[in-house]
Amino acid sequence: MRGSVLPIENNLEETILNFIKEAFDKKCIEAVILPKRIPSGDSFAYLLIKDKSILEGASPFPPVIPVQGAKAISSLTRQGSVKKKILAIMHPCEIRATIELFKLKQTTLNNLIFMSYDCPGVLPLSDYLENPDENDQTFLAAQQKWDSKDMRPVCKICTEFSAPASDLHIGQLGTDEGKIFLIPNSSVGKEFLNAFGLNSDVPLDEWEAEVEKLKKERENNKKDAQEKLKTKVEGPENLLETLSSCITCHNCMRVCPVCYCRQCYFDSDAFKFPPDNFISKSEKKGSIRLPSDTLIFHLGRMSHMIHSCVSCGTCEDACPMDIPIAQIFNLVADKTQQVLDYKPGRNIEEPLPTVTYQEEELQEFEKPYSETYIKVEETNV
Numbered sequence: 371m372r373g374s375v376l377p378i379e380n381n382l383e384e385t386i387l388n389f390i391k392e393a394f395d396k397k398c399i400e401a402v403i404l405p406k407r408i409p410s411g412d413s414f415a416y417l418l419i420k421d422k423s424i425l426e427g428a429s430p431f432p433p434v435i436p437v438q439g440a441k442a443i444s445s446l447t448r449q450g451s452v453k454k455k456i457l458a459i460m461h462p463c464e465i466r467a468t469i470e471l472f473k474l475k476q477t478t479l480n481n482l483i484f485m486s487y488d489c490p491g492v493l494p495l496s497d498y499l500e501n502p503d504e505n506d507q508t509f510l511a512a513q514q515k516w517d518s519k520d521m522r523p524v525c526k527i528c529t530e531f532s533a534p535a536s537d538l539h540i541g542q543l544g545t546d547e548g549k550i551f552l553i554p555n556s557s558v559g560k561e562f563l564n565a566f567g568l569n570s571d572v573p574l575d576e577w578e579a580e581v582e583k584l585k586k587e588r589e590n591n592k593k594d595a596q597e598k599l600k601t602k603v604e605g606p607e608n609l610l611e612t613l614s615s616c617i618t619c620h621n622c623m624r625v626c627p628v629c630y631c632r633q634c635y636f637d638s639d640a641f642k643f644p645p646d647n648f649i650s651k652s653e654k655k656g657s658i659r660l661p662s663d664t665l666i667f668h669l670g671r672m673s674h675m676i677h678s679c680v681s682c683g684t685c686e687d688a689c690p691m692d693i694p695i696a697q698i699f700n701l702v703a704d705k706t707q708q709v710l711d712y713k714p715g716r717n718i719e720e721p722l723p724t725v726t727y728q729e730e731e732l733q734e735f736e737k738p739y740s741e742t743y744i745k746v747e748e749t750n751v
């Protein structure tokens with residue numbers, strides 16, 4: 371692989387903001403989407419910026435993800451393609467989710483240029499909100515040292531921290547001090563760099579070696595974390611216990627970028643039953659929990675979108691009950707995606723498993739799953 375080298379002026383944030391301003395001047399872009407601190411100072415929001423003076427104080431590398439970037443993009447393109455060239459700077463998991471949404475025909479990507487970066491992770495949203503000023507410093511130190519100790523659990527085990535499907539990637543790993551790599555992943559990315567007079571001819575061996583090293587480290591973290599989690603959540607009884615504090619607020623579903631059904635079954639009339647239905651169930655089991663959809667909600671959501679789950683952690687950040695819901699989804703998604711040989715958001719050309727599904731495949735998995743289903747049916751939730 372090859373890319374360009376860009377010197378860092380003062381700090382990385384300022385360098386990227388100056389690069390974007392120059393992109394406006396060179397007419398490479400007409401607008402940019404990136405996070406900026408909200409007026410109260412304690413969180414961040416995605417802004418669609420047309421006036422480059424508003425870039426002042428923007429945060430291309432925010433310490434938290436309050437709104438998943440794919441949600442920001444789909445809100446913009448819900449009614450059709452954008453006509454102006456827009457640069458979107460996002461975490462790799464946000465770009466991967468956007469690509470999944472595109473495959474699910476819930477967003478359009480025309481005229482959008484995506485810029486990603488080697489991602490050190492972000493802090494848990496609730497921890498951050500407790501003391502934003504102090505946590506800005508915690509994040510800065512962790513970001514500089516690539517120390518994931520304080521980052522969210524899903525970030526500690528994230529192996530997709532560099533997005534191969536973005537147009538332009540900022541490589542920070544394996545660079546000489548005071549420099550970053552700009553790596554074009556598409557013809558659009560190459561044209562972008564050409565407009566800056568930057569040739570993509572610098573070998574990226576050191577960046578690739580460092581990316582591999584960090585991937586291995588996170589892969590090992592993942593193995594350990596998943597083994598620990600399995601002992602807590604595997605099997606219907608354990609899963610039920612873990613989800614027993616769920617208040618069925620459905621926040622996890624509403625914030626998830628790839629929970630794609632336009633009309634959610636769990637919010638629909640099809641999921642509302644007459645009282646006799648509940649009474650007869652409570653007669654059969656002795657009692658039932660109300661509302662009664664907790665486990666079915668999570669398993670239903672899981673079965674719908676697990677192949678596209680990018681393990682972005684947004685659901686866990688939104689959970690008021692501290693349920694490790696993204697870690698549970700990551701555990702199942704990882705297995706499912708391995709079986710399907712599918713990595714969500716890795717390649718825009720790769721079809722969704724639901725599109726290539728054949729009736730006669732994966733039958734070896736049917737029996738164990740149907741046995742688990744019967745056990746779940748017998749439970750009380």
Ligand code: SF4
Pocket residue numbers: 461462463464489490491492524525526528529530531681682683
């Ligand atoms: S999940 Fe991965 S890409 Fe997303 S913020 Fe965490 S480390 Fe970055």
Ligand code: SF4
Pocket residue numbers: 622625626627628629678679680681682683684685686695696699
């Ligand atoms: S289920 Fe959670 S971790 Fe997976 S894509 Fe949705 S919000 Fe992200």
Ligand code: SF4
Pocket residue numbers: 615616617618619620621622623685688689690691692693695
């Ligand atoms: S956000 Fe948490 S409490 Fe709310 S439905 Fe999801 S898992 Fe349950």
